[in-house]
Amino acid sequence: QMKLQESGPGQVKPSGTLSLTCTVSGGSVSSSNWWSWVRQPPGKGLEWIGEVYHSGDTNYNPSLKGRVTISVDKSMNQFSLKLNSVTAADTAIYYCAYSGVDGFDIWGQGTIVIVSS
Amino acid sequence: DVVLTQTPLSSPVTLGQPASITCRSSQSLVYNDGNTYLSWLQQRPGQPPRLLIYRIFKRFSGVPDRFSGSGAGTEFTLKISRVEAEDVGVYYCMQTLHFPYTFGQGTKLEIK
Numbered sequence: 119q120m121k122l123q124e125s126g127p128g129q130v131k132p133s134g135t136l137s138l139t140c141t142v143s144g145g146s147v148s149s150s151n152w153w154s155w156v157r158q159p160p161g162k163g164l165e166w167i168g169e170v171y172h173s174g175d176t177n178y179n180p181s182l183k184g185r186v187t188i189s190v191d192k193s194m195n196q197f198s199l200k201l202n203s204v205t206a207a208d209t210a211i212y213y214c215a216y217s218g219v220d221g222f223d224i225w226g227q228g229t230i231v232i233v234s235s
Numbered sequence: 236d237v238v239l240t241q242t243p244l245s246s247p248v249t250l251g252q253p254a255s256i257t258c259r260s261s262q263s264l265v266y267n268d269g270n271t272y273l274s275w276l277q278q279r280p281g282q283p284p285r286l287l288i289y290r291i292f293k294r295f296s297g298v299p300d301r302f303s304g305s306g307a308g309t310e311f312t313l314k315i316s317r318v319e320a321e322d323v324g325v326y327y328c329m330q331t332l333h334f335p336y337t338f339g340q341g342t343k344l345e346i347k
Contacts, residue, residue, distance in 0.1 A: 156284075163327065220290075220295060221290075222329065223286045
């Protein structure tokens with residue numbers, strides 16, 4: 119059974135860059151599906167950040183105004199999120215997710231990132 | 236962006252009674268392959284979201300049959316036939332047809 123696990127710093131300074139990695143086990147990032155990042159501010163709803171295909175093709179949420187980069191590392195079986203120029207509004211639980219033919223059917227446990235000096 | 240509006244935002248339900256959540260979309264979610272890309276997710280307290288229903292009514296693997304989805308075009312419904320204690324949490328509808336993918340605001344299901 120495929121599992122996803124987020125990792126990365128739990129705190130980032132304002133104006134800095136948030137960097138997270140999602141490690142895939144029991145499956146391959148080279149499979150013909152998309153790999154997404156979703157975030158959830160404390161006590162609030164879900165926001166889709168963007169997705170990457172194994173080819174490196176990406177789609178992003180325009181609300182993030184060009185601050186986001188999602189990439190895939192097939193050798194490590196991982197995909198990553200970089201969000202630059204962060205502010206307190208970027209404080210959230212960040213989830214990686216697999217969007218198979220059935221929808222977003224596998225999610226990581228999530229990792230909390232706090233933007234604070 | 237496609238706006239998904241859920242009602243109600245809070246739903247107190249007695250154990251064993253039914254519950255229903257509606258999701259209205261600002262745009263059609265029907266793709267030219269004939270499928271409608273509307274899903275329902277459950278988020279239990281302290282847990283990541285979990286896929287319950289995809290393409291309006293298809294129940295995901297392992298989801299109890301007390302959960303069902305219905306609807307068409309721009310109006311969709313999630314029904315729980317008999318609420319159990321483990322169903323407490325927040326329910327989201329989600330569309331994966333138009334970029335950016337979007338979620339409803341969430342409906343909090345709680346036990347009376």
